[in-house]
Amino acid sequence: MNNCPCCAEPMLRHIRHNEIYWYCSSCHQEMPNFTALILSNKIRKETAVMKQKNAQINKLELSYQFS
Numbered sequence: 001m002n003n004c005p006c007c008a009e010p011m012l013r014h015i016r017h018n019e020i021y022w023y024c025s026s027c028h029q030e031m032p033n034f035t036a037l038i039l040s041n042k043i044r045k046e047t048a049v050m051k052q053k054n055a056q057i058n059k060l061e062l063s064y065q066f067s
């Protein structure tokens with residue numbers, strides 16, 4: 001169960017356009033799906049690290065070929 005970050009009341013889960021969002025009936029406000037946001041940020045970071053590593057490997061392979 002997700003609780004509102006503003007008032008800590010339990011939020012209601014809604015689905016709209018295939019996206020999950022939370023609605024706090026106490027604040028009368030919609031809250032974004034924090035879990036999904038955190039997850040996508042984590043994936044983005046990990047992908048960036050992977051790309052960096054791949055670039056390093058490519059450089060190593062290149063220097064190996066030309067030596």
Ligand SMILES: [Zn+2]
Nearest residue numbers: 004007024027
């Ligand atoms: Zn609230």
